[in-house]
Amino acid sequence: MSRRLRTIAYLGIILILYLIPEFVRSDYIINLLVFFLIRSLVAISFNLLYGYTGLLSIAQGGFYGIGAYGYTLLVMNAGWPTWPAWLAGGLIAAVISLPVSGITFKLKGHYFAICTLALSLIITAILTIWRGLTSGALGIAGVPPMGGISLPWVGEISFRNTFSFYPLVLTVFLLILLVIYLLTNSKVGRTFQAIRENEELSLSVGINPNHHKAVCFFISAMISGLAGGLFASYIGFVHPMTSDVFIGLFALVCTVVGGTGTILGPVVGMLLLGTLPEILRIDPMIRNLLFGVCLIVVVRVAPKGIMGILGQLRQRSREVLR
Amino acid sequence: MSQYLINGLVLSSIYIVVALGLTLVYSILDVPNFAHGELVMLGAYIGVFLIGLMGVTNYFLVLIFAVVALAGLSVLLWKFIFRPLRSAPPVTMFIAALGLVYILQSAVQLIWGKEWLSLRSPFAGSVLLGAATITHTRIFIFSLGCLLMILVSLFIYRTWLGKGIRAVSQSESGAALAGINANRMITFTFAVSGALAGCAGILLGHVTFVFPLMGFSPLLKAFAMIIIGGMGSIPGAIIGGFFIGIIETLSIAFFSAEYADIFAFGALVITLMIRPRGLMGKLE
Amino acid sequence: MVLLEADGIMKSFGGLQALTGVDFRIHEGELVSIVGPNGSGKTTLFNVITGFHKPTKGTIKFRGNGIGGLSPYKIARAGIGRTFQVTALFDNLSVLDNVIVGLHRQTTSRMIDALMRDRRYRREEKHCLEKAKAMLHFVDLENCEDDLAGPLPSFSRKRLAIAIALVSNPGLLLLDEPAAGLNVEEIDRLAALLKSIQASGVTLCVIEHKMKFVMSLSNRVMVLNEGSKIAEGTPAEVSQDSRVIAAYLGK
Numbered sequence: 001m002s003r004r005l006r007t008i009a010y011l012g013i014i015l016i017l018y019l020i021p022e023f024v025r026s027d028y029i030i031n032l033l034v035f036f037l038i039r040s041l042v043a044i045s046f047n048l049l050y051g052y053t054g055l056l057s058i059a060q061g062g063f064y065g066i067g068a069y070g071y072t073l074l075v076m077n078a079g080w081p082t083w084p085a086w087l088a089g090g091l092i093a094a095v096i097s098l099p100v101s102g103i104t105f106k107l108k109g110h111y112f113a114i115c116t117l118a119l120s121l122i123i124t125a126i127l128t129i130w131r132g133l134t135s136g137a138l139g140i141a142g143v144p145p146m147g148g149i150s151l152p153w154v155g156e157i158s159f160r161n162t163f164s165f166y167p168l169v170l171t172v173f174l175l176i177l178l179v180i181y182l183l184t185n186s187k188v189g190r191t192f193q194a195i196r197e198n199e200e201l202s203l204s205v206g207i208n209p210n211h212h213k214a215v216c217f218f219i220s221a222m223i224s225g226l227a228g229g230l231f232a233s234y235i236g237f238v239h240p241m242t243s244d245v246f247i248g249l250f251a252l253v254c255t256v257v258g259g260t261g262t263i264l265g266p267v268v269g270m271l272l273l274g275t276l277p278e279i280l281r282i283d284p285m286i287r288n289l290l291f292g293v294c295l296i297v298v299v300r301v302a303p304k305g306i307m308g309i310l311g312q313l314r315q316r317s318r319e320v321l322r
Numbered sequence: 323m324s325q326y327l328i329n330g331l332v333l334s335s336i337y338i339v340v341a342l343g344l345t346l347v348y349s350i351l352d353v354p355n356f357a358h359g360e361l362v363m364l365g366a367y368i369g370v371f372l373i374g375l376m377g378v379t380n381y382f383l384v385l386i387f388a389v390v391a392l393a394g395l396s397v398l399l400w401k402f403i404f405r406p407l408r409s410a411p412p413v414t415m416f417i418a419a420l421g422l423v424y425i426l427q428s429a430v431q432l433i434w435g436k437e438w439l440s441l442r443s444p445f446a447g448s449v450l451l452g453a454a455t456i457t458h459t460r461i462f463i464f465s466l467g468c469l470l471m472i473l474v475s476l477f478i479y480r481t482w483l484g485k486g487i488r489a490v491s492q493s494e495s496g497a498a499l500a501g502i503n504a505n506r507m508i509t510f511t512f513a514v515s516g517a518l519a520g521c522a523g524i525l526l527g528h529v530t531f532v533f534p535l536m537g538f539s540p541l542l543k544a545f546a547m548i549i550i551g552g553m554g555s556i557p558g559a560i561i562g563g564f565f566i567g568i569i570e571t572l573s574i575a576f577f578s579a580e581y582a583d584i585f586a587f588g589a590l591v592i593t594l595m596i597r598p599r600g601l602m603g604k605l606e
Numbered sequence: 607m608v609l610l611e612a613d614g615i616m617k618s619f620g621g622l623q624a625l626t627g628v629d630f631r632i633h634e635g636e637l638v639s640i641v642g643p644n645g646s647g648k649t650t651l652f653n654v655i656t657g658f659h660k661p662t663k664g665t666i667k668f669r670g671n672g673i674g675g676l677s678p679y680k681i682a683r684a685g686i687g688r689t690f691q692v693t694a695l696f697d698n699l700s701v702l703d704n705v706i707v708g709l710h711r712q713t714t715s716r717m718i719d720a721l722m723r724d725r726r727y728r729r730e731e732k733h734c735l736e737k738a739k740a741m742l743h744f745v746d747l748e749n750c751e752d753d754l755a756g757p758l759p760s761f762s763r764k765r766l767a768i769a770i771a772l773v774s775n776p777g778l779l780l781l782d783e784p785a786a787g788l789n790v791e792e793i794d795r796l797a798a799l800l801k802s803i804q805a806s807g808v809t810l811c812v813i814e815h816k817m818k819f820v821m822s823l824s825n826r827v828m829v830l831n832e833g834s835k836i837a838e839g840t841p842a843e844v845s846q847d848s849r850v851i852a853a854y855l856g857k
Contacts, residue, residue, distance in 0.1 A: 115590070117542075118590050121587055122587050193696070197695075205774065207679055208677070293421070300403075
């Protein structure tokens with residue numbers, strides 16, 4: 001497919017995505033899409049860490065929660081306007097990732113994973129115990145939605161309900177997807193992958209792995225934090241369990257099954273394992289069972305996940321067509 | 323205060339049994355079995371099923387059944403899930419173990435539901451020690467725990483099988499040269515690990531509630547223990563175990579139950595920061 | 607001109623003394639070989655020079671600047687390239703990408719540039735692509751530039767590893783057993799490659815076991831045994847040295 005045709009196709013898809021609420025007037029489905037987009041952001045942030053740089057981090061839940069609480073506290077307690085508060089929430093999560101980087105980078109593989117898991121749990125515990133700041137396990141209700149924007153001709157756009165929030169989330173999602181695409185298909189992505197493939201060799205060509213890993217972690221934590229802020233402004237309620245370790249694990253499952261190291265892998269995985277079970281009203285327990293089965297099947301049979309299988313099918317069809 | 327200490331000591335002894343099973347597998351595979359906590363949970367549920375639902379009255383029969391069943395399950399997991407992944411990067415074993423966690427937790431929930439059950443022990447009555455009341459159950463648990471620690475240490479350091487396991491965990495090629503079949507040793511290790519988990523599960527069921535997610539917290543505490551004590555080391559697991567037990571007990575006594583987790587995980591993180599090798603190294 | 611000066615290099619691991627005081631020099635433009643029985647400390651010496659191990663004692667100077675104790679990436683940026691005894695590649699990247707990564711120390715564009723795809727970034731990427739392709743041509747791997755590095759046959763892997771280390775124009779290139787596992791024809795091709803590398807102005811230091819290979823290529827040979835230097839000189843001088851013969855026969 002020629003480049004121009006492909007660009008038009010992408011723009012067309014994006015246009016359709018924006019227009020979905022016009023055709024589908026169901027609050028339920030748009031709500032599902034909003035959650036799908038927010039959670040996909042967490043999966044994408046995990047994919048950046050694991051699929052490209054090889055860091056198996058289970059700390060995404062913690063950063064998500066920090067972003068959510070950051071937004072909430074800055075808006076409600078410090079009186080910040082919503083947009084800067086949202087960005088600041090993501091930045092706070094990213095900054096907190098720096099000491100985490102320092103602590104965890106000398107650890108290999110599973111030690112790293114376990115340490116990030118412990119840190120995620122510690123973040124949840126801190127959010128619960130620091131009642132002065134966070135009202136503890138009661139959570140904070142009445143979190144304001146994102147403030148409105150005034151556009152020249154269109155007038156005031158507010159983001160108070162599902163239908164108006166959807167374009168906001170979609171825009172953030174697409175922007176972050178674009179950023180990830182630009183980064184990973186560039187020298188930055190190549191360097192991340194080199195570090196994942198062979199850290200010693202990377203050192204011998206002048207790459208400082210810790211620097212790049214820290215940058216990767218920073219960006220990943222920022223994305224998770226921004227996703228958390230979006231969540232808080234949409235739901236209107238935050239709670240220590242907003243930083244639950246399961247969020248990080250869920251991101252891991254969706255990314256591994258969808259296909260690590262690809263841009264759309266985590267999104268596909270989230271669609272299949274997150275949204276589809278909800279639409280089909282699959283019992284959460286059966287869904288979790290399927291998670292486990294999918295993980296084991298993928299790891300044994302299809303290490304590149306669904307995107308890998310699709311890639312192989314495309315390869316085969318090309319060979320057949322010759 | 324002394325009541326806390328006693329209860330904490332008893333709980334620690336159970337966690338140490340869990341940690342021993344975890345560290346054995348780690349020492350021989352170089353990858354920790356993240357699904358170990360679920361094996362413990364299954365042990366507890368077997369106890370509930372046999373004693374509670376089926377009304378089996380012979381307690382030791384139940385213990386033995388749980389031990390054997392979980393040893394068998396553990397070996398099956400090795401054969402069908404972990405072994406085929408040995409040639410892949412170690413991270414894949416971790417992910418597979420995560421998959422097992424999901425499968426086992428949800429399977430149990432589907433069969434037995436989410437309610438918190440209890441596992442009655444056959445020991446009634448208690449003793450007074452100063453200001454503290456110690457139930458006979460707890461005495462039994464602590465004794466059995468210590469007995470298992472001694473048995474496992476003897477097994478690893480004195481028996482032929484134990485020596486074989488240590489050989490393979492040190493160097494698989496070296497062991498092969500000495501005619502030791504690595505596969506068989508790993509299978510035995512998984513069996514012992516599963517047996518320990520099954521036993522720990524029943525003991526744990528006597529002091530806490532039995533519910534599908536009950537394996538998660540002991541697993542993390544066991545990780546903290548063996549990381550502090552040194553992954554792959556038996557005395558390390560025991561020392562690390564009492565260390566974590568004391569930290570937990572003190573934090574509950576001086577702060578509140580919520581803090582117990584923070585201090586235990588905090589200790590884990592600090593250890594990983596300063597001395598990832600822990601206090602002791604691999605199985606020597 | 608002396609490119610590398612190493613004085614009194616000692617390295618111990620716990621109780622094990624891997625290097626017990628090695629002095630040597632590498633002069634610009636020459637091809638020096640380091641030989642010695644297994645376990646004599648050759649690779650450890652490379653690791654100390656390139657920063658993968660810190661010397662327990664001793665100083666190392668490259669172009670007059672001290673590099674002892676620096677991190678490997680800093681030493682690489684100073685202009686020392688190396689290959690590894692077990693051929694190290696980025697297995698899941700393409701051959702071309704492998705070499706492009708080798709150019710890292712010469713690139714200056716930052717993440718913002720990559721994000722914005724600005725002129726500096728695009729110019730640098732184009733430049734890297736050209737240099738990488740030229741290097742693949744030089745090591746005769748241009749036909750497989752899109753193949754994954756992992757499944758390549760062993761001689762191709764070795765040439766790729768050399769390409770990665772060489773592409774950023776290091777002043778000194780350290781090769782750890784480049785001829786290991788190669789057949790006679792491949793060894794000849796490798797020798798020709800090393801000669802052209804030397805002719806292009808790169809100073810080479812090679813660890814090798816294969817004596818014929820070493821003798822025909824080297825300007826100088828240094829012999830290590832049990833962590834210390836026991837002989838040094840031209841290939842002819844060293845092969846006659848009784849201590850060297852004893853060391854090899856003894857093992």
